[in-house]
Amino acid sequence: MDYTSLDDFLVRGRAALAKGPVALILAEDLVEVDGTLRHHLKAGFRAVLLFAPPELVLPADLAAQVHRIAFQVKSEGALMRAVNPIVEAAPPTTWLYYCYNAEYLFHPFCETRSVRELIAFHAEERRDAMLCYVVDLYAGDLWANPDAVDLENAQMDRTGYYALARKDEAGHVRERQLDFYGGIRWRFEEHIPKDRRRIDRIALFRAQPGLRLRADHTFSIQEYNTYACPWHHNMTASVMSFRTAKALKTNPGSTYDINSFKWHNSVRFDWHSQQLMELGLMEPGQWF
Template identity: 65%
Template sequence: MKFSGLSDFLINGKSVLAKGPVGLILVEDLVEVDTTLRHHLEHGFHALVVFAPPELTLPKDIDAKVHLVTMDVHQPGALLDAVNQVIAAAPGQWLYYCYNAEYLFFPFCEHRTIGEMLAFHTEERRDAMLTYVIDLYADDLDRFPNAVSLEHAQLDRSGYYALARPDPANQNHPKERQLNFHGGLRWRFEEHIPPKRRKIDRISLFRAKPGLVLRPDYTFNDEEYNTYSCKWHHNLTAAVCSFRTAKALKSNAGSTFDIHRFTWHNSVPFDWTSQQLLDLGLMEPGQWF
């Protein structure tokens, strides 16, 4: 189903939001849109809502399975505006958001659906899930100048770390059960990344409720949503494997000529499995086995 804009979708497509989980995908460019949508459809989302420029065309088999909303994706805050308006229209539903050329992985996702995982997470009285954005990049920038290749994707096997998240409202003391996570290309090429955009954590999976607002740093105005676990034990986390940073560094005139390769001694081929991410400690199963 196609909608002429966000307002059209919220008026005439509200039934799409009647059952979750719902995936919200913002198409910033035309790179790997097909594979992004197929990957998330395979996870078992009840619906995928795709916010895209008018020039996007989809294969017929995908076009019939997603809800396409035409909009100006380059307007400042386009993702935030879309997600926050959907939050207001879908109280109680589990939502997920990402960009094109980003791929969600969660523990055992090859054999279990997103609905099964979120049902377990809900039973643990959690309304949000921390996800780490793991940078992917092509192994050869001469062959793949936009840094994107699914068949030759690499990721960093180490170099990730966490810092306390200060609370300005409490004399900058650390916030409870909240950390700022760093690593990947945003860490290795930090001279090209503004400080406020260097962290790699997002709350990509969450349950909508009245008054909930997604902020520009990918956290919410409800501080409990921003925690990595509950008070009594560790919880599930997931990973969003993303070419977005690599694409940006190679398309930005201020960085592209300074970067001749992304690979280094800690690069390893990405095998596109949740087990590899679990083995590298890039997500956690919590109590879910």
């Protein structure tokens, strides 16, 4: 179903938020939108909301399965203007997820277990949010794929990830919170603003009154920003993303400085959760 605006959806389509998990997908451009939608529909989300510009044309089968909301994703503050009204409108405890086009959620054992099973177990561990790592994907051959998107030969970094202590406004270290870095945001950091170099994102979370997503991909409730509970490790997931590579190769200020994203630690992405767990980019926690 199509909606002329987010306000229109909140009037006519609000019932889609009644039972999660609900995926919010923001289309910044027209690249790989179809594949992103199909990936998350297959993952088991009960509803998929697509925030997209009017020029996007969807195949009929996808158009029938998603709630399309006319929205300018590239406008200033678009992420918060899209997510926070949905958080406010959703019933408390509804699980939500957000990502951009050319991004794909992977969680432990996702080949055989759905996202519904994932959040059911996570909720049993009294967790209301899940830390995700945004892992950069990129084309191995930029001459053949000038927008850096190549699903058949997607590359990723197998090493080079690290974490630093996260501090509050007073300079005190926040408990169970870390700032994570790595991937091409780290290797090409001269082209990335300092406040956009982190790769941690609380992409899966449960709505509740007063919760707000902030510009740095953290939430107003600090416990949502933690990587684990106090007593043991919890699951984490990965958002496999062409977004940074695509931006670096379509931005005139950086495209001519980058002939290839490949380096000696590049490895082909197998599109399988086992690879991510073996590389330490995903934590199964107590879920076996």
